Amino acid sequence: MPNGKIDLDAKYADFERDGYVIFENAIEPDLVAEIREELLRVEREQDIGFRDTDFEGKRTVRIYNLLAHGPTFWKIPIHGAALPFAEKVLDPELQVSSVSAITLCPGQGAQPLHADDQLIPVPKPHQPFTLNCVWAISDFTEENGATRLVPGSHKASGMPDYDIEMDTVPGEMPAGSILFWHGSLWHAGGTNRSQDRRFAVANYYCAGFIRQQENQQLGIPLEEARKFPRRLQELCGYSVYRGLYGHVDNRDPIAMLGREDGSKLIWQRGYDEMYEEKTSAG
Ligand SMILES: O=C(O)CCC(=O)C(=O)O
Structure with missing residues (x-):
C-alpha cells in the first residue's frame, strides 16, 4: 500500500461517528492509471454514453457490472486497502453488491440526496448492511463534483426527501484514495463545474445475508x-x-x-x- 499500514481501529472510530471515512493515497498509482485506461477502453468499445435519468446523471457515464469487463476490475473488491476494512464493518462473509464506474462530466449537476440502503425496509438507524467504497480514479474536488456527505446522518431515523437541500461536506481526496460510507449515510454526487471528468469506481459491498444490488451470478458469464x-x-x-x-x-x-x-x-x-x-x- 503506497501510504503504509492503515490503522483500521482508528478509521473505524471515525466511520462510526461520521458514517464515512477516507483512506488517502491507499491505491498504487499504477493501478489507478490502469483502471482509468480500462474505463476509457470499455466506454469506447461499448459506445457507452450519458445516462438518461436525473438520478444517474444526464452528463454522467456509468458502466455497470464492471467485473465482467476485464481482469483489471477484479483487483478492486479484493484490494488489501479496501477489503479488510469492509470485512471489519460488515463481517468476513460479506459480498460484492455492485461494482460500477461513475464518471461525472463537465456540466453534471448535483444528484438528489439519498442513502444507498433506503429501499431496505428495516427501521433506522441500524447496523451497516451495506458499505460503499468509492475509489477516486481522479482527484475528487469540490469543483469537479466530489461526493457530498451529511456527517452523522447514518444515525437518522428516516430518509431525506427527494429534493431536500441541506448542508453537506465534500468528500475531497486525491486520486488513489478510497471513500467508505455506511449504507444509511445521506449523500449525493456533486456538481461538476470544472472542465475535466471526475472518474470514480463505486465498489459497493453488502452483508452476506441480504440481496446483492447487481446479480453477480447471472451478470458475470460463468466462464469469466x-x-x-x-x-x-x-x-x-x-x-x-x-x-x-x-x-x-x-x-x-x-x-x-x-x-x-x-x-x-x-x-x-x-x-x-x-x-x-x-x-x-x-
Ligand atoms: O457520484 C457520486 O459521488 C455518488 C453517486 C451515488 O451516490 C449514486 O449514484 O448512488
Missing part, C-alpha cells in the same frame, strides 16, 4: 467467473453465508466453478464452528 481469484468468487456469491444461505443442493456453490468445496454446510458442522471466519487472502 471461473477465472476469478477464489476470494473474488466468494464475494460474488459463490459462497455460503453462515453455512446455510446460498447453498446449491446441499453444497457450497464454489464447486460449480470447479473449486473444491470451501465451507461445510451448517448441518455437517458442529455448532461451535458456525462462526468460523474466512480470511481476505486474495
Whole structure:
C-alpha cells in the first residue's frame, strides 16, 4: 500500500461517528492509471454514453457490472486497502453488491440526496448492511463534483426527501484514495463545474445475508467467473453465508466453478464452528 499500514481501529472510530471515512493515497498509482485506461477502453468499445435519468446523471457515464469487463476490475473488491476494512464493518462473509464506474462530466449537476440502503425496509438507524467504497480514479474536488456527505446522518431515523437541500461536506481526496460510507449515510454526487471528468469506481459491498444490488451470478458469464481469484468468487456469491444461505443442493456453490468445496454446510458442522471466519487472502 503506497501510504503504509492503515490503522483500521482508528478509521473505524471515525466511520462510526461520521458514517464515512477516507483512506488517502491507499491505491498504487499504477493501478489507478490502469483502471482509468480500462474505463476509457470499455466506454469506447461499448459506445457507452450519458445516462438518461436525473438520478444517474444526464452528463454522467456509468458502466455497470464492471467485473465482467476485464481482469483489471477484479483487483478492486479484493484490494488489501479496501477489503479488510469492509470485512471489519460488515463481517468476513460479506459480498460484492455492485461494482460500477461513475464518471461525472463537465456540466453534471448535483444528484438528489439519498442513502444507498433506503429501499431496505428495516427501521433506522441500524447496523451497516451495506458499505460503499468509492475509489477516486481522479482527484475528487469540490469543483469537479466530489461526493457530498451529511456527517452523522447514518444515525437518522428516516430518509431525506427527494429534493431536500441541506448542508453537506465534500468528500475531497486525491486520486488513489478510497471513500467508505455506511449504507444509511445521506449523500449525493456533486456538481461538476470544472472542465475535466471526475472518474470514480463505486465498489459497493453488502452483508452476506441480504440481496446483492447487481446479480453477480447471472451478470458475470460463468466462464469469466471461473477465472476469478477464489476470494473474488466468494464475494460474488459463490459462497455460503453462515453455512446455510446460498447453498446449491446441499453444497457450497464454489464447486460449480470447479473449486473444491470451501465451507461445510451448517448441518455437517458442529455448532461451535458456525462462526468460523474466512480470511481476505486474495
Ligand atoms: O457520484 C457520486 O459521488 C455518488 C453517486 C451515488 O451516490 C449514486 O449514484 O448512488
